[in-house]
Amino acid sequence: MDNTVVISxxxxxxxxxxxxxxMGDVAIALLPAAIAGIVFFGWQALVIEIVSVLACVATEFCxxxxxxxxxxxxxxxxxxxxxxWLHQFDLTxxxxxLILALILPSTAKWYEVLIGGIFAIAxxxxxxxxxxxxxxxxxxxxRVFMFLSFSLTTYVAAKIGPIMLESELYTGATNLSGxxxxxxxxxxxxxxxxxxxxxxxxxxxxxxxxIIIGYIYLVVRKVIKWWQPVLFLGLFGFTAVLLSGFxxxxxxxxxxxxxxxxxxxxxMFAAVFMFTDYVTSPKCVWxxxxxxxxxxILLALLRYFTKxxxxxxxxxxxxxxxxLIDRYFIRKPFGYIKEKKAKEGK
Amino acid sequence: MKAVRGKYFFGxxxxxxxxxxxxxxxxxTMPLPEEVAISTSQSLGKPAEPIVEVGAYVKAGELIxxxxxxxxxxVFASLSGTVEAVREEPGANGVNETFIVIKSDGKDEKAYLxxxxxxxxxxxxxxxxxxxxxxxxxxxxxxxxxxxxxxxxDTLILNGAECEPYLTCDHRxxxxxxxxxxxxxxxxxxxxxxxxxxxGIEGNKPDxxxxxxxxxxxxxxxxxxxxxxxxxxxxxxxxxxxxxGLGKLPADSGVVVQNVATAFAVCEAVELGKPLxxxxxxxxxxxxxxxxxxxxxxxxxxxxxxDFCGGExxxxxxxxxGGPMTGLALxxxxxxxxxxxxxxxxxxxxxxxxxxxxxxxxxxKCADVCPMKLMPMNTAFYAAAGDFDAxxxxxxxxxxxxxxxxEYICPAKRPLIQAIRKTKAELRKKK
Numbered sequence: 001m002d003n004t005v006v007i008s009x010x011x012x013x014x015x016x017x018x019x020x021x022x023m024g025d026v027a028i029a030l031l032p033a034a035i036a037g038i039v040f041f042g043w044q045a046l047v048i049e050i051v052s053v054l055a056c057v058a059t060e061f062c063x064x065x066x067x068x069x070x071x072x073x074x075x076x077x078x079x080x081x082x083x084x085w086l087h088q089f090d091l092t093x094x095x096x097x098l099i100l101a102l103i104l105p106s107t108a109k110w111y112e113v114l115i116g117g118i119f120a121i122a123x124x125x126x127x128x129x130x131x132x133x134x135x136x137x138x139x140x141x142x143r144v145f146m147f148l149s150f151s152l153t154t155y156v157a158a159k160i161g162p163i164m165l166e167s168e169l170y171t172g173a174t175n176l177s178g179x180x181x182x183x184x185x186x187x188x189x190x191x192x193x194x195x196x197x198x199x200x201x202x203x204x205x206x207x208x209x210x211i212i213i214g215y216i217y218l219v220v221r222k223v224i225k226w227w228q229p230v231l232f233l234g235l236f237g238f239t240a241v242l243l244s245g246f247x248x249x250x251x252x253x254x255x256x257x258x259x260x261x262x263x264x265x266x267x268m269f270a271a272v273f274m275f276t277d278y279v280t281s282p283k284c285v286w287x288x289x290x291x292x293x294x295x296x297i298l299l300a301l302l303r304y305f306t307k308x309x310x311x312x313x314x315x316x317x318x319x320x321x322x323x324l325i326d327r328y329f330i331r332k333p334f335g336y337i338k339e340k341k342a343k344e345g346k
Numbered sequence: 347m348k349a350v351r352g353k354y355f356f357g358x359x360x361x362x363x364x365x366x367x368x369x370x371x372x373x374x375t376m377p378l379p380e381e382v383a384i385s386t387s388q389s390l391g392k393p394a395e396p397i398v399e400v401g402a403y404v405k406a407g408e409l410i411x412x413x414x415x416x417x418x419x420x421v422f423a424s425l426s427g428t429v430e431a432v433r434e435e436p437g438a439n440g441v442n443e444t445f446i447v448i449k450s451d452g453k454d455e456k457a458y459l460x461x462x463x464x465x466x467x468x469x470x471x472x473x474x475x476x477x478x479x480x481x482x483x484x485x486x487x488x489x490x491x492x493x494x495x496x497x498x499x500d501t502l503i504l505n506g507a508e509c510e511p512y513l514t515c516d517h518r519x520x521x522x523x524x525x526x527x528x529x530x531x532x533x534x535x536x537x538x539x540x541x542x543x544x545x546g547i548e549g550n551k552p553d554x555x556x557x558x559x560x561x562x563x564x565x566x567x568x569x570x571x572x573x574x575x576x577x578x579x580x581x582x583x584x585x586x587x588x589x590x591g592l593g594k595l596p597a598d599s600g601v602v603v604q605n606v607a608t609a610f611a612v613c614e615a616v617e618l619g620k621p622l623x624x625x626x627x628x629x630x631x632x633x634x635x636x637x638x639x640x641x642x643x644x645x646x647x648x649x650x651x652x653d654f655c656g657g658e659x660x661x662x663x664x665x666x667x668g669g670p671m672t673g674l675a676l677x678x679x680x681x682x683x684x685x686x687x688x689x690x691x692x693x694x695x696x697x698x699x700x701x702x703x704x705x706x707x708x709x710x711k712c713a714d715v716c717p718m719k720l721m722p723m724n725t726a727f728y729a730a731a732g733d734f735d736a737x738x739x740x741x742x743x744x745x746x747x748x749x750x751x752x753e754y755i756c757p758a759k760r761p762l763i764q765a766i767r768k769t770k771a772e773l774r775k776k777k
Contacts (some may be wrong), residue, residue, distance in 0.1 A: 005665055006700045007677050007762045011750035012670040012691075013361055013511060014699035017757045019707055090704060132705035132758075268696060278709040290711075333355065333745040334718045335579060337591045 019131070022278075023091035025221045029214035030098045030273065036207035040158035040196060041106035045203045049101040051110050055117025056097030063126040092131050096120055099139040099273055102204025103266055103312065104146070105155045112150045114235055116142045137280050138321040140270075140312040147312070155200040192261040205266040215272045225288075229271040231293045236271070237262040239300035247304075267299065270311035287329035291318060307314040347564040349555050352546060352584040357715045358572040359751045361511050361671070363550065364697075368630040368637035369514040371521055375641040376654050378454055382424050382443040382645030384410065385437055388478075388685045389486040391417030396446055402429045405457035407621045410446050413478075419488045420478035422645035424447055424623040426455040438667055438681040439674055445682070448645075459619035472539040476687075477615035481623050482577065483605035483667060486686040489612070492604070495528035495539045495597035498559035502535045503585055504545040506554060506606045507569055507576035511671030513689045515626040516606050518639040520547070520554040527606050528561050530613030533751075534604055543607070546585050548575055573671065574749035578603050578719050592745050623651060623686060629655040633662035633692035640682050649679035651690055666691040671750040704758045712762060718745050722752040726765040734772040743769045 037045040070081040100120055104113065120142035125134045144334075146152055192198050196207035204211075219226045240261040247252045262268060275281065275295060282291045299314040387393040394411035404410060404423040411421035423446075430447040459476060462469055475490035483505060504527070509518040520527060531543050547554050548569045558566045569575050576581040579590045581603060588599045596603055604612075607625065614620040616662025622642045630637040642651055648667070652658070665759045666673040667687055683690075712722040725741030728734070738744055746766050753762040 002661060004661065004663070005675075005677065006698065006702070008664075009673040009761065010666075010670070010672050010674075010748075011754045011763070012664050012673065012675065012693060012698055014759060015359070015361075015755050015757075016699070017755070018701075018759070019704050019757050022707075022709070040526055047608050088704065130705065132707050264699050272746055275386065277708045281708075283708060283710045284721060303368065327740075328741055330724075331713070331719045331721060331742070333585075333592055333720055333742045335589045335591045335594075335745075 002294045006282045013151050019090045019092075023095050023194060025223050026095045026273070027091060027098060029217045029221075030095070030102065030204070031179040031225075032210035032213045033102055033204035033207060033269070034098060036196060036210040037102060037106075037203035040160060040206055041156070041203055042159060044106045045101075047110055048104055048106065048108055048203060049098065051113045052101035052104075052117050053094055053097035055114045056100070056121045059118045059121040060126065061094040067126075088209050090131060093121055093125075096125070096138045099204075101138065103143050103202050103269065103274075105152055105202050106150055107154045107156060107285045108146070108150070112146060112152070119145050119228075132279050134279055136316050137274055137277050140274055140315040141320075143312040144316060151217055152346065153308070155202070157198055157200040158196055158206055161195045180216075188337050190259050190263065193260060202266060202269075205269045208263050208268050211212060211268050211272055218276075224272075224276040228276050228288065228292060229268075230287070232271040232275055232296045233268065234296075235293055236267060236296035236300050239297050240303065243300060243304040265303075265309040266311045270299075270315060271296070274311070274315050275318075280315075280322060282322055284326075284329050286331070287322075287325045289330065291322065291325055293319075294318065347560055349568050352567045352569045354509075354570055354693065355572070355575075355583050355717055356579045357717045357719060357751065358574065358580075358648070359574055359715050359754050360571065361754060363498060363507070363571075364630070365512065365514050365517070365550070367512065367632075368628050369517055371518075371638050373518050373634075373639050373641060374770065376643070376646070378425055378450055378452065379643060379646045379650050381430070381447060381449050381647075383447045383647070383682045384421060384424060384645035385443045385445055385682060385684060386411045386421055387437065387441075387443045388421050388644075389417070389419040389480040389488050391415055391488070391634060392515075394418055394421045396432050396444060398429050398446065400429050400431060402426070404429060404448060404567060405455045405459045407459075409621075410448075413476060413488075417488060417491060419480050419490070420476070420621070421446075422621040422623045422644070424449045424645055426453055427451040430695075438676055438684075441502060443647075445483065446510070456620075459615070459621065460684055461619045462616050465533070465616060466538075467479045467537045467539060470533050470612075471555060473615050473619075474534075474612060476539070477611070477619075477621040479608060479611050481605055481687050482607035482611065482625060482686065482688070484686055484688060486684070487609055489534075489604070492597075492602055493534060495538070495595070495602060497597050498600065498604050499538055499597055500600045501542045501544060501586060501602070502531065502540050503581060503601055503603045504531055504537060504550075504605055504606050504609055505576055505578075506545050506547040506558075506583055507550070507581060509548060509571075509573045509577075510671055511573075512630045512691050513628045513669050514630070515628045515639055515688055517551055517554060519610055519626055520606055521557060523610050524557045524719055526613040527609045528558070528564060529617070530609035530611070531604070533612050533616050534602075534609060538602055540602075544585050546575075546581050573751060573754075574717055574747070577717060577747055577749055579747070604760065607646055617755060625683075625685060627651065627687055628689040629691075630689065631662065631666075631692040632694035632697055633658055633660050635659045642687075645684060646681045647679070647692055648676065648681050648683065651683065652679060652692070658692060660694055662692040662698075663695040664691075664693045666693060671754065672748065689731040699759070701759045703760050706758050706760055708759060711755045711757065713750045714757045717743070717749060717751060718747055720746055722746075722762045722766065723760075725769055725771065726760055726762050729765040729769045734769050734776075734777055737769045739764075741766075741769070746770075 120138035124138040392415040720742035728737035
């Protein structure tokens, strides 16, 4: 034994899982959706994805560089700070950039994406303290910011047309505003919705099959719990079906609308990749149940009344309630005795 | 009795157990050390009072320090020779302890208590106290206190889970001393006045399960491989389905848990009159030449234990006394074994985790694996801010059993156990 032995509190063995590994898994899970986006929307989608990821990573680096004194003493420490940044780089900004790109329509201009990426990382994440400290999901906050600044509501249909013959080709509006909420036009076939062929929408949100592949990967790698998106989508679909009855001439509870509802717009993407974000969701299981349930109902309600896709807004709203949820949902320890019983016992 | 499967408990982790390193090597007796330094702090509670003078001649098994206070235990000489010194110096954990140093005369003369044949319950209780037996699982709670519960009990559970990675001392003991363990359990059961004896053994030790099945008076429960299965409250839950309330003792639920090594020590104390002055220690890890399970006298220098196992194979990154999940990291080999030293692990850089902590992601994995259903991330958060009352309130820290599962699973490698210990210490100070 020489003096290089390490002394610490137990445990002396730890799992191999790291933050970087988990974020890498999320990035891998996002890849099918990203590739599907490129196939459906062409090179514009690829440009948006690259710009978004680069903007996020570069912003994080710049912030770290400035905050850790990279410019101090005439840039004497610049090399050291760069090395330190690389050492602590945990891929969170890559995930944020990828998610942001996938929830944008392919008509977004590259400079809009650049501004959105900078906003997501600099203002939403780093200003609040960096990884793990942000109050709201950076990607959804940036999406809302871009929606308010550049509108970005023109969706184009995927390049590959519907494979089921009865489907109609939509341009300029998502399936969502087309028929589900106003009951005016004919429905798309569920298989088209699942694959995303002929569907107008955001880059990563159109191909639900790719999202489901990502979901399965995340569950297998134990990054998310399987019931989280299932609960969210189930409750959301049910509430949406319940509400959409009111849009018809006479109230009708039509469960056949369930699948079109959960496969339209960005709900499924939000449920798998955005609601499940570790940093901005509650800590304990009961809190998470509450969070997903309220989020699902709120999303269904807002979507019904606003007639547009509001997943990002709902994520923002729910994120802000998380500290409050965490305060009220505290688990009772194993073997906890209720106060009443404890008094009786004495 | 035919083995039955135990229940699951909430949470838990599955660390790589690495028991294969030492599980095949049979128990060996280490040659007498030249000198032992026996600490008087061998159990929870107050240290024992030394009763021998410097220069006195003692035999192995002779009382050298008397218990002071209810939760304290007697300490015995572990070899024959002369008392060289009674000195105070920092122990393995850095706290000052009183050591009684005995120089061996090489004869190893024994001074045992008179053996008991068909003893009564009271005699057994007295013998357990006189032999200075403590819980050999790790906590070192005096067994004499445990066998005299204030509430009626109906079940004795033997803890053969050995859920800590690396350690195989209980495994080997169960294989080689099955009969003695069962007899010892019988004595404890008699002292408690219970009929029902259960032994819980983790499923990764099928050979031990086979060994215990032929005995009719003992019920074998196969435990799922899950850490911390050997935690007292978890073991009681999976074997009997009873929950031990917060701040209560197992006896309040009618159960007493004893480690298998403790049962063996009780058997020897009753049948041979042998006080507790040696135990089985697992020496393991990738950085030691020949991993072994050895009988080690109390107060043997860790250096000589390591030397007996062939010394270092490579430079260890961490040296741990006890198990890797709850054990103590040693700064040098110049420390001495205790009654509770179950293992000495020399961990290579590949095995030992020494990563820098990164920011907490709030992923909740620590809460998912906590066997006590606590929220360690809250404790860490509030403890870092210095608000220890909030740490205990929102993290449930006071119920923590410090099993280390949360820190094991943490992807950000946060020092959660350190935060929990700090919180507990600060709250104790306040009282």
